[in-house]
Amino acid sequence: MQKTDHYNAATAPRRTRPAWLPTLVTVLMLPLLIGLGMWQLERADYKRTLQADFAAAGNSTRLETRDEVLALDALRRFQPVALSGRYLDTRQFLLQSMIHDGAAGYHVLTPFVTDAGPVVIVNRGWVARDYAGKKPEVAVGSDARRIAGRVARLPRPAIAIGETSVGGDWPRAVHFPNAAALAELLEQDLDGRDMLTPVVLLGANEDDGYVRDWRPTGTGPERHLAYALQWFAFAATLAVIWLVMFRRRRRNAQ
16 A cells, blocks of 8 residues: 655744744834924923923013014014014915814914014914905005004914915915015015014904914823823833743744
């Protein structure tokens, strides 16, 4: 009788991933996860600083001379200030994608020509968006006046979203512009005047303003702390998984 060999599937060697693969993934991902957690902690510290600056309002600083107005950029953020001058009524901006109480709208950014010379952008508050496509009526007189508000910065998006200006007529809709972009759009109207980087958040009791529920931050430091804990938890989980796999392979090898 001819003797035959039978293949036993139970004894077939298993195909396993190379031992270096989980180690490589861990080495690449662990610093990334820890770095994201540290970044969120830095964001939480930044938000706490903004909240402290907003709470420490202090007395209003009157800016009268050219040098005083030019020093606006050196003032503490949210420092109350008072300026004299006039609005550029015909050259206003509508900052898009601004949310208030869950509703979409704009922040009205109006250039303010100070008596000292330099031009400052004044944020006159939030107005609702007309979904029919009609721009809101934001006319303001160009008569001489004194305004009061807080020193701030133009909001910046987390991700750049295309062109700054999205409309050729005035008031012009804009997507998160910086001061240089606004100065370029106003070049013919500045008449050689300096346009400053900071903006002024118009005070809640000032005339010719809209909804002005000014807050130091959109979200508090607590959310960033929660995000940081999540990233650190992911990092710890990855490290534990790698350690378990390492011990299992070592035990199998023995």
